[in-house]
Amino acid sequence: MNEMKKTAITLSVNNETYDIVAFPNRTLLEVLRDDLHLTGTKESCGEGVCGSCTVLIDGTPVRSCLTLAVAVQGKEITTIEGLSMGEKLHPVQEAFVNHHAIQCGFCSPGMILTSYALLAENPNPTEKEIRRAISGNVCRCTGYAKIVEAVKSLAEEGK
């Protein structure tokens, strides 16, 4: 087995600074869930396909299961926990709840962050653009119909 030493990593997550000591082969997903106990980000496939591990890095959605924690120092990481505004839901979260876009909830954090990033880049997406933007987020429960409705409702409101 190859040798490996733990290294000090400083991560900025949801506007908070975390200093941890970890092996370099820890993914960002593992560090978020196991070291920082931010379990909102999920693992559903481990290979960057399903989107459940999606987090934002400097506002861009990425696969945290394919990202090394040590490689994202100095970047601003946003997880689902960073989206809600204190006790209030973020408008994207609220839309998902109101439009029944959540059933079992396992894909929801990744789906919500991806939708949030889409609207940040394109405040008025068409249905086609919405479906493409979330095409890398697998949902087994909803058939996506109400997820698309939820995002559409935000587009119309210009939120």
Place this chain on the structure above:
Amino acid sequence: MEKFSYIGKGMKRIDTACKATGEALFAADLALPRMLVGKVLRSPHAHARIVAIDTAKAEKLPGVKAVLTAKDTFGDKWGVFKYTQDQQFLPTEKVRYVGEEVAAVAAVDEDTALEALSLIDVTYEVLPAVYTIEDALAPGAPQLHDVYPNNLNIHVFINVGDVEKGFTHSHLVREDTFSAPEDSYFQGEPYAVAAQFDHAGNLEIWMPNAGPHLKAKPLSNVLKMPLNKVRVRKITIGGAFGGRSEISPADVICAFLAKKAQRPVKIVYSREENTVCTRQAHSMIAKIKTGVDKEGRVVARDITCHMDGGAYSSTGPIATSVPFLCMEQAYRMENVRYNGYRVLTNKPIRGMFRTHGRAFACGVDIQLDMIGEALGIDPLTMRLRNARQTGDTTPTKSYVASCGLTETIEKTGKKSRWAEKFGRLPPYHGIGIGCNSVQTGFPMGIRGGSQAFIKLNEDGGVTVITGIVDNGQGNDHMIVQIAAEELGLTPDDVQLINADTEVTPSDPGSYSMCETFIGGNAVLLAAQDVKKKLFRIVADEFGVSAEQLSAKNRKIFVTKDPQQEMSIAKAVRMALTRNESISGEGSYWPKVDWRREWVKNPSGQLSETFSFGTVICEVKVDPETGQVEVLEVTASQDVGYALNPKVIEGQFEGGVAMGGQGGMLTEYLQWYEGRVLTPTQLGYLVPLAIDMPTINNIIVETIDPKGPYGAKEAGMSVAMSAAQAYCGAISNAVGVYFHEYPITPDKILKAIEEKKKQERKG
């Protein structure tokens, strides 16, 4: 005054805000103090005798706190039924599929656990294996279990009327064979279990499940502990779809590891383990022979179905029966014979899957299309002529109390403009229809009923205590919605304790569609019990009779004179000042024939009521690539009554995706002998947002006489009908009837090419 405050409204669910924020905890999210990481060592062979297991090196590895093999368990064989007890969870003699559990470790971190697994030495004597139904049944085939000669696990035989006579009197008889390989559940959440024992030897265990009480009993049997010491806890569950119903080796292994290590242990499955080592759906070959009269009405039907069950029984008798039962519920037929064979092979274990056998469901329906074509009758009319009706009795003697199948056929036909389109679409453009029916539970002996309690607080709030479990479909919300409505409270006033076997009373679980009907009825009865007690107090106080009272908006009032009101909080306190403790209890046992048994006696009332549905699908096919573009799907179902229309639409839409889009276009497992080659999200293709069509939802309500507020079920039927409708639409588009599923582009292209060849010849 509006009839209902919450029932029938598409109000938002009570449980989704915490899922939106990521706060909701799934089993893999749990972190208990001093928790260890559990990992399972799995068989690399499809069939092999376990000669020896040497764990010495693993045990010595620093950081390893427990190593488990069969000798640490009691070695008893377990089964869902008394006559299917064949699984040990950690086998003592031999392994029967690639991926089967052989040993396990609990260590301080994942890397140590993985290293420990690599240090366990297992000596196998490889045995010949069988991978197909044909090979498994062949004389002289290697036997998986001594108790199932010729690897025949289950044989369901149903024979009603006189099928042969029926055929001789038929105007037209067709026989076709349909087949499909395994589908796979691919729940969003990969399986995970966490377990810990306390100082008094009580077990607390969390895992995704479709019925905590159905997990607790087997655990109590296998661990040899009384039920009251086995606490299956409530946890957020990421989907089940039929694949998390019975106890899993991971549950048993985790519990034993926690016991041995005297520390909490968590096992988290990878996506591959979830695909290979929990459950898969059965692959099936269905031979269907149907005779009809001149009008296309089915006179006789003879079905032989072989299903590949994998290495153990699991819910075998149920899985072997349900495909047939759904069909006999949906369509009228006097004479029917069914031979269902569940065969064992050296492959992972198969269970019940939402679509319950696409080969079977699609086969029955597409054959109706074929027969219709020969008679000059269109597919929709064929369905109307054969549809189940209210007041019928099915061949296996279930009385149908409410049936809106015809209404669903007519409404989907109208919405999809079937009459304008069928037979009139341009080439490679097609439309298809499918119908099915689903039961609301089945006889489950002592576990077939549900009970609920309601506790009242002095400020008028309540806590509902029920065994109902939510797999993501919205059952938690259903409980609160029913209780709030019946009690005259708001949903915020209703707290919920459910799916926790330490506290909650028994409930059959959320599959074969009984949570709303059975569980919901129990909650309703418990709420009515509370209401009766409170009304007595208020009636006394106002000098009226209880019948003259209503409850709404946290108040109890005289219906015809609402100014005479009392807050529910006050009524509760009034009871308490009278030294009367107030609480509610309700239990519901469906009026089914408890003597009915899958194999020994497949006759009698199966469930109290049935849901019925129709799906119509329109597609376009690219004749050069064989690829299918799904344009529009219309799904309709007689759900009895929609307790929450938005929740029900969610089930329709999810069903279209799973049964139709995935089940008919892309989902199938590929094999290399007994090895799953497609265990990941890149190998097994579930539908994505970009490919889904427009879905129209039509809820039909027949107000079932027994269902809570008239509700029946809504979670399963659309998946089956969607599969049938997609099959019909693609067949219509190409002009060839497809018998093998899923209908992937290579099959479509081949069919198009062969059709062209035939046309050139003729």
Place this chain on the structure above:
Amino acid sequence: MRLPPFQYLEPTNVEEALSMIGIHKETVKIMAGGTDLMNRMKLRLIEPAFVMNIGKLRNMDGIDIGDTETVIGANTRLKDIAVAPLVNKRFRAIAEAAFQVASPTIINMATIGGNVLQNTRCMYYDQSGIVLNGLERCHKRGGTVCLAVKGSKRCFSVYQGDMAPALIAFDARCVLEKKGSIRTVSIAELFTSNGVAPFAIGADELLTKILIPRPEGIYSSAYRKLRLRGSVDYPLASAAAFVSVANNRKVSAFRVVIGAAGAAPKVIDGTSREADVEGIARKAYDHAEGVDNLKMPGAYRRKMVSVLAKRAIQAAMDGIKEGM
């Protein structure tokens, strides 16, 4: 899924990077976007002693559209290439290919260099222990059998990268640097057509730039990809076409490159003067390799390569008509 142990290297400039791979050679694996490397490591297909993150290297990303040549840094994210207006205008097939890689989130991370250098794939190779334990090692894993094609003496793994066919259609080249020297080769020359070792690149070399010559005259291009779903999946067949016409509207250059049809992208015809679409389609079929080691049967995939070649050419010719 756990990654195997490794030491992490993070050079900040190209010289440092070249020095590191010069010293450590085969024991280093280069991480750009990580979307290919991380998966291969999780499956334990490779367990390098060192992982070198080139994501922080300066001057290795960016699209510099020049008059005669366009330079794209190897670290440029596929998303940036997909949306760049001038890439869409001048090198449409390359933008289309970038847009169709995997899914929108993956192209936020994946780089053009990484996509070109992705390893070949096969259903019998890209698996973890739960599938492969107990089986003989195949050629690509250093063994002596092929699990996909019984008895085969060679590897049938498939190159499924989307960018390379489109780049080759434009006759693109790349810059490979190592300590002390630099060389430029055509993208097509990067490939060995050997599934076991698909690339002719030294362990001490780093791909730093993609160079795309500006075609002359009026031209257009297209990239077509076949997969069962509209996103996420690797191509089961692909084709890139480049067509240019002279002032007299006669075809002056014509290049079709097929992908997911063997261990390397294949140029079907580089010199034809006539737009013989059917002939090209037949040739594409003849040159395509397809065995049953991906999601769809090999015979079907070969046919699809042919169909896509036709469609890509047609789209390119339509593009010329539209005045692109």
